[in-house]
Amino acid sequence: MTPNTTIRAEGIVKTYGRQRALDGFELDATTGVTGLLGPNGAGKTTLLRILATVLAADEGSLRILDRDPLEPDDRRHIRRRLGYLPQDAGFHRGFTAFEAVDYVAVLKEHTEARARHDEVRRVLDLVGLSDVAGKKVRALSGGMRQRLGLAQALLGRPELLILDEPTVGLDPEQRMRFRDLVSEAGHGRTVILSTHQTEDVAAVCSQVVVVHHGRALFTGGVAELVELAAGRVWVDSDRDPRALAGWRLGAHRYHHIGDPPAGAELVEPGVEDAYLLLVGPHVAPSDANEERDAA
Amino acid sequence: MLDMDESSTDGELLAAVADGSAVALEVLYRRHASWLVVRLARRCADPAVVDEVIQDTFVSVWKSAGRYTGQGDVAAWVWAIAIHRLVDAFRRRPPAAYPLDEFAPQLTTLESAEDRVLLGIEHGDLAGALGRLSPELRTVVQATVLDGLTTREAARLLGLPAGTVKTRMMRARRALRKELA
Amino acid sequence: MTNEVWHLDGELAGRYADGRVTSVLATSVEQHLLRCETCRRLMQPSVRTDRLDHIWDEIVERVEAPGTSLLERLLHWCGVDEATARLVAVTPSLRGAWLTGTTVVLLLAFLAAQTAPQAMSAFLLLAPVLPAAGVALSFGPASDPAHEIVASTPHSAVHLLAVRTAVVVSSSFVPAALASPFLPGSAWAAMAWLAPALAMTVGTLALSTRLAPHVAASGLTILWASVVVQGFVRHHDPFFAATPSVQLASVAALVVSAAVLLVQRRDLAEVLRRVS
Structure with missing residues (x-):
């Protein structure tokens, strides 16, 4: 090791x-x-x-x-x-943002109150929540709560x-x-x-x-992952039914992955392409490409 | 949440503070702390107490910003909180001596023209009348009428028994009524 | 005519700030300052920035970290350190509603027992149930939405468990103990709730090494309620809980639970602080 x-x-x-x-x-x-x-x-x-x-x-x-x-x-x-942000990081809704992080700070053995509060302020500032430190957790938006979760994970520079x-x-x-x-x-x-x-x-x-x-x-590495898809991504003006997966890019532009037909217009692959080639097209990782459908 | 900065009005800042914005509180603090320190220093000789009162004041502003009705100047509203926090501080620790008493009385005549312009605008010849009161009566008028304190609070501020404040206030009122009639 | 025809100049502002004006002129200045932002700004050079920064640091500390609830101050007064007091104070079953609820329920039972001795059953039923319920509510995922985060922290789970239990239990023991001398019946009968209450609480913890805390507490509550109700219905005895057999059984249950707890304490703490 x-x-x-x-x-x-x-x-x-x-x-x-x-x-x-x-x-x-x-x-x-x-x-x-x-x-x-x-x-x-x-x-x-x-x-x-x-x-x-x-x-x-x-x-x-x-x-x-x-x-x-x-x-x-x-x-x-x-x-x-260790700093840990769990999937559904919850906090007492009656706490203020400050109190929520302060609570975790106590559990992380920051015992001296003043130094602990300074540390809480530091992490809240890092995630851009300084201005809502005094707000109740229940009044924070989903994105703010997510950042609050990150703030507590950063306590004590893990x-x-x-x-x-x-x-x-x-x-x-x-x-x-x-x-x-x-x-x-x-x-x-x-x-x-x-x-x-x-x-x-x-x-x-x-x-x-x-x-x-x-x-x-x-x-x-990311480059190695992408490399897996080299030569296996092409675009065409029509949907190609032989492709492993394909999705629409725009009018008469379709993105395909799989084994390209002869003479296909190959393009630079991305992480998405390599990922789909690895795990199969039916388990789309991203909700960003909703138009994708399995061929 | 709106971004609060130097260009926001006091009223906007206070609304943001009521909404939990610490940034707005800081802008408000930077804007008002200096004159509050100066004004409190005229009523309390101990800078440590003044600092503590400023803290108490802005903690109160934080907690009660929602209670500001929008009527009247924010500065006046903050001052009212500050003077009451000073009275509270004196309740915990009575002042050694009230520092208000006359500075260089010989200057009075030189400055009386300015006084009249200032106070005359809002209060008739109040400045002249105040100037002619004896210092101990004037202090009582300033604490009650101008700082807006009750008799009991003024007594704490000035380190006097409440009865004394009451009688001095009656005497001052009589003198002023005669002057301004 | 406007109020702003007259303003301070730098020289007068400086003299006022230094306290070198008569009180009448000072009054004039002060009245003007309340209305004039421009002149207020003239005071800024008179107070040093580091002094203002220092005051501001204190304000921020007090504004953002209020954290001294009545309970925390009480704990601090009892010698509990600040950080531990913080942890105890955030136990959900200690925040407002639970304390009020416990006190009100006991008070009602107490008043009922004052007017009718039969109602002693109600008091003897409730006084042991409340601390056990409080303990069950204080642990496990349902009690702390941050449980998953808590589980990943180095803080000693045994310590947290012990302190929280102590405070939760005393939050219902203290009012019950205070009420006891004024209850009908002999002094012994009035304290009859104590052994069952301890047995229920420690039993809840002991069972929690195998069951979910709320299941453990509910089970024991049903058991205890059936004892008291049966005593009342079958023997018409509102003090049935005070009979030697019930008391001895309670003490025996307490001893067994305590032994289990002592052996399992590390497991229990780990079980209680995690979901699965």
Whole structure:
């Protein structure tokens, strides 16, 4: 294990009843942003909960920050260096934004009140919520609550940041700001995020893991992922029924992936194309391309 | 939420504060803190108490911004809060001495022309009449009439028994009535 | 005629700020300042920026971090540190509604018992049920929408559990204990709720290592209610809970629950702070 490997997971298995949420998952993550890309139900959330030490794996070996999350003392050490944004981060609706983050700060062992409050203000400022610090959580918009969740995860400048679907509920502008924030957070620390937005991955991730049926189908850089689709993406003025998947780009312009016919007009592939080639067209990761339909 | 900045009016800022905006509170603070400090310093010699009163004032503004009705100047509304917080501070820690008493009385004649212009606009020859009151009566008038305090509050501010404030106020009222008649 | 024909100049502003004007002139200036933003701005150079910044820091601290509820101050007064008081105070079952509810219910039962001794059954039924219900409400996902975040923090779950339980339990024990000396019946009978209440509370925690806390509390509540109601219906005894057999059974249940709890405390804490 290299010294800067933050997470090393081998053969992780987690079963709920008869369903295998994780089926021998492998993951190595170091400093930078690792994006888990996959359809709903692929096992992303289960994996992130295990990495955040709130869930124990049934099988497999896991080292986080060079410690064993199953050992109580080690687990506490991990938790001290961890920031976690769960999928449905909730807060007491009667709290103000400030109180909600302050509460988590207390649990993160920031015991000295004044220093803690300064830290709460710092993270609220980072996510652009300074001006609503005194507002009740129930009065905040969905996007603001999502940022509030991120704020608490940033408390204490954690070395490992685990973000489950952090861009859900954000409008396009907030999503841009958010990507900046995550890229910045990725300097000098490890960020693991899950998303089903291929654009998020292309924008911020240094490593991509395509998750499907509880396994890592692909692990590597964004460029390597895109490379998988080289020569397999073309456009045509009509829909091509032989394509694996295709969608309309505009009047008489159709985007196709699959095995191109001879003489097809090949185009540069994107993350989306590579992803669809890997997991199959029926599990669209993105809700941005609603016009796509399987051929 | 609207963006609050230097160009917003006090009323807009206060509405934003009522809506929970700390940024608006800061703009309001930067705009009003200085003159409030100066004015309070004339009523309280201890800068530490003045600082504390300013804090209390803006915490009150934060909490009760929603109660501002839009009637009258925001400055006057904030001042009313400040003077009452000063009285509260004196209740916790009575002042050593009230610093209001006459500064360089020989200047009075030099400045009386300015006084008349200023106070004369709004209050007839109030300045002249005030100037002719004895300092202890004048202090009482300033605390009750101009700072808008009740007898009990004025007594706390001035460090006097309430009865004394009441009798001095009666004497002052009589003197002023005679002057301004 | 307008009020703004006359303004301060820099020289007068400076003298006023330094306290070098007569009180009559000062009064004039002050009346004018209330109406004139331009002249108010003349006061800005008179107060140092670092002083204003310092005051502002204090204001922000007080405005954004109010955090000293009555309960927190009370806990602080009892020697609980600030951070722990914070955690306890945010326990949902300790926020306003629960405390008021507990007190009102006990008060009603107390008043009823004053007027009719039969109503002692109601008091002896409720006094043990309320703390157990409070404990059940204080833990588990339903009680804390931030449970998933809480579960990932390093704070000692056992500590949190212990402190919250102590406060929740005392929030209904204290009013019940205060009411007891004034209840009808002997002093012993009036305190008859104590052992069952402890047994219910500790029992709820012990069962929570296997069941959801609210299921545990509901089960014990039904059990206790059937004991009290049966005593009243079959034996016409409003003090049935005070009989030696019931009391001894309660103490036995308490001892068993406490033993289970002692062995399972780490598991319990982890179970209670997480969903699945």
